[in-house]
Amino acid sequence: MQPTDTAVEGPQNNPMMPVAWTKTYKGARVFNTTMGASQDLMSAGLRRMLVNACYWAVGRESRIKADSNVDLIGDYQPSTFQIDGFKKGISLQTWLDSHHITTPPSKLIDWPVM
Numbered sequence: 001m002q003p004t005d006t007a008v009e010g011p012q013n014n015p016m017m018p019v020a021w022t023k024t025y026k027g028a029r030v031f032n033t034t035m036g037a038s039q040d041l042m043s044a045g046l047r048r049m050l051v052n053a054c055y056w057a058v059g060r061e062s063r064i065k066a067d068s069n070v071d072l073i074g075d076y077q078p079s080t081f082q083i084d085g086f087k088k089g090i091s092l093q094t095w096l097d098s099h100h101i102t103t104p105p106s107k108l109i110d111w112p113v114m
Contacts, residue, residue: 003045021048022056029057038078042068075101 008011020033031053040046047070055063074096079087096102 020053022053029059031057037081039081040079041072041076047072073103074101 007016019035020031023030023032031051033049033053035046036050048066051068051070052064055061
C-alpha cells in the first residue's frame, strides 16, 4: 500500500474507519491508533504522528512541528509481521548492543524540560 493508492471500493471500506483518534477521558488526553506494526514505523509520517501525539497528550502543543526530526536511530530492519514471528526476551540493552548503539538510552531522546 502506498499513500498515492486509491481506496478499495466495496463494503470493506464503507464506512471508512479512522486509523488514529483522540479523546479526553476523565480530564486526561488520550491518543490511540490502529497503526504501529514494525514495518509501519518505517514511515516518517507515522513516527511524526506518534511523537506529536505524545506532545499533545502531555499538553506540549508548542513542541509540535510539521518538520520535527523523527529520524530512526541506528539500523532499523523490522521483521515482517507474522504469526509467532516475535523475538522473545530481548532487552533494550541487548538490542542496542546488537545494533552497535553506544549512546545511553536516556540520551537518545530530546526530553522536554517541564
